[in-house]
Amino acid sequence: MILDLHSHSIKSDDGRAKVPNYCQWIRAREIPIDGFVLTEHRQFDFESDYSALAKEFGLTILKASEVETEYGHVLVFGVTEALTQTFDFTDIHLPLAQVIEAAERHGAVPVPCHPGRKRVGMSAHLEEYGVPQGVRIVEIYNGGSRGDEDAIAQNMAAEQDYLGIGGSDAHIVSQIGKCATRFPEKITSAAELAEALRGGDFEALNFREQI
Amino acid sequence: MTIATIKDVEFGEELPVFDPDTSLENVKKFATAAHWFGPRFTDHEAARKEGLPGALVPGIMSQGFLAAMIHRWAPQANVQNVDTVFRAPVVVDEKYHITGVVTDIDEASGRVEIDLTVTNDAGETRVFGTAQVQIPTG
Numbered sequence: 001m002i003l004d005l006h007s008h009s010i011k012s013d014d015g016r017a018k019v020p021n022y023c024q025w026i027r028a029r030e031i032p033i034d035g036f037v038l039t040e041h042r043q044f045d046f047e048s049d050y051s052a053l054a055k056e057f058g059l060t061i062l063k064a065s066e067v068e069t070e071y072g073h074v075l076v077f078g079v080t081e082a083l084t085q086t087f088d089f090t091d092i093h094l095p096l097a098q099v100i101e102a103a104e105r106h107g108a109v110p111v112p113c114h115p116g117r118k119r120v121g122m123s124a125h126l127e128e129y130g131v132p133q134g135v136r137i138v139e140i141y142n143g144g145s146r147g148d149e150d151a152i153a154q155n156m157a158a159e160q161d162y163l164g165i166g167g168s169d170a171h172i173v174s175q176i177g178k179c180a181t182r183f184p185e186k187i188t189s190a191a192e193l194a195e196a197l198r199g200g201d202f203e204a205l206n207f208r209e210q211i
Numbered sequence: 212m213t214i215a216t217i218k219d220v221e222f223g224e225e226l227p228v229f230d231p232d233t234s235l236e237n238v239k240k241f242a243t244a245a246h247w248f249g250p251r252f253t254d255h256e257a258a259r260k261e262g263l264p265g266a267l268v269p270g271i272m273s274q275g276f277l278a279a280m281i282h283r284w285a286p287q288a289n290v291q292n293v294d295t296v297f298r299a300p301v302v303v304d305e306k307y308h309i310t311g312v313v314t315d316i317d318e319a320s321g322r323v324e325i326d327l328t329v330t331n332d333a334g335e336t337r338v339f340g341t342a343q344v345q346i347p348t349g
Contacts, residue, residue, distance in 0.1 A: 014296050016341040021314050021324075028223045146299060146335040171296065172339050173314035174326040 001187055002205065003060065004036040004180045006075060006113060006139065006167020011048065012041040014171055019050055021173045023057040031177035031211055035060025037077070037167075037193070039113075042067060042090045044079045062190050065089060069096040071112060071132055072120045075139065075167075078108035078194025100134040109197040111165060113139040116152030123156050131160060137197060140164030141206045143178030144171075150206075165197075166204035180205045214285035217321045217346045226311035226325065229280040233268050238303050241272045255303065266303040273301055273338055277327050280309050281344055288344045293327070295340035306332050314341075321348040 007022070008015035019038070026033060035054070038045065043065065050061040064077045067089055074096065076083075083106035087098055096112075103110045115122035115138045122138065140153045141164070157164050166179035182203045187193050196202065214220055235253070242252045250257035251267055258266045278290045301307060308330050315324035323346055329338035 016294060016296070016326075016339075018315065024222065025314060144298070144336060147333070172326040172328070172341060174312050174328070175339070 001035075001060070001185065002033045002180050002182045003062075003187065003193070004033050004168050004170070004177050005064075005077070005165050006039050006066075006142065006179075007036045007170040007176055008040060009038055011038070011043070011045050012171070014041070016171055017173045017176070019048075019061065020053055022170070022176045023053055023059055023061075025173045025176060026059060027057055029211065032207060033177045033180050035062065036176060037062045037064050039064045039066045039075050039167075042092070044084050044089060046081070060187065062187075062193055064190065064193075066113065067094055067099060068092040068120075069094045069099055070129060071096045071122045071125045072115065072117070073113050074099055075111040075113045076103055076108050077111065077197055078103075078106075078190050080106050080108070082106055083108055096132050097134070100132075104134070107191065107194055109137065109194045110135070111137045111139060111197070113167070114142040114145060114149060114153070114169065115139065115156055116145065116149035121149070121153070123152050135160070135162060137163045137165060139167055141166035141179035141204045143168035143175055143208065163200055163202070164204040165202065166206060177211060178208045180207065213283075214346060215287065217316070217318055217323070217348050220313055220316055220323055220346060222313055222316055224313045226280060226284040229276065229283065229309040231276040231307055231309060233301065233303055233305065233307060235266065235303050238266065238268055238272065241269065241275075245269070245271070252303070264300055264302050265305075268301040268303055270295070270297060273329060276309060277311075277329075277340070277342065280311060280327075281325065281342055284311070285344065285346055287347050290342060290344050292343040293340060294342070295327070295338055297338050299335065299337045301329060301337050307337065311342075319348075321346045
């Protein structure tokens, strides 16, 4: 199963895509993914229910979060209501150690995203803060990467022995599915996704040249 | 092919790619017309002294390019809104390509939504956004 693990809808302040249009686009353009994860900025979107849409288009639509730490932005998969009570998702200065500890305690999985990017990526902060404890997975393909950002992420992953995921970081409809992650088994819920990430059996994919 | 009515528009349709004139000469003309006399738009050296990679194409000029692109595709269109997110500077005298694609259509009202992306020669996205456009219904 192939999921785009990083996307934003109009629920994010800089997102411009409506979720039904993502679905329509994936099917119309035959984007080679089976679904996507909405990782809205600095929040978890409890209110939206995309189950009918997912059924209509035969896609898996899951929800996660993108939070902000001193090491840059971090995707959190498997968010539960209890996890959202442990720290303030809107805080743009969260300590990464706190996010990792809370995520692990609540069965969620933290993944630093676009780690090769200046300011908002983890590699930009290693010199100042050192290599953080507890990171196991980073995003090595990001659809919005410029220049050598993905290469920096991949090199860092190789050096630190991190696993890698892929996500489009789509903010507009036509960006969805540019990068994704392949899992061997079907995933139908956020909890299953977190479990699959913990299991470590997945592969980052880059579709930017083909779609 | 140019678009006359909403019936001509298809979901996923790509607008013709538009390569805007981002030359210093053209940007100076825009800055003069807009009464924007800051050197960061018209002088590479002065812009670099401000820590910029070079003189910048003003954001509203980039938005103008986006609207112009839409009108080349649909001359009768009423561009109601161009909403952009600037991810990286658009530098004067560098080459850019603007692409657009239809991502939502309401045939009854004639309203169309278009994804817009400004990329450089390396294929890096500098600006992205959406436009809401009203196309004649008949």
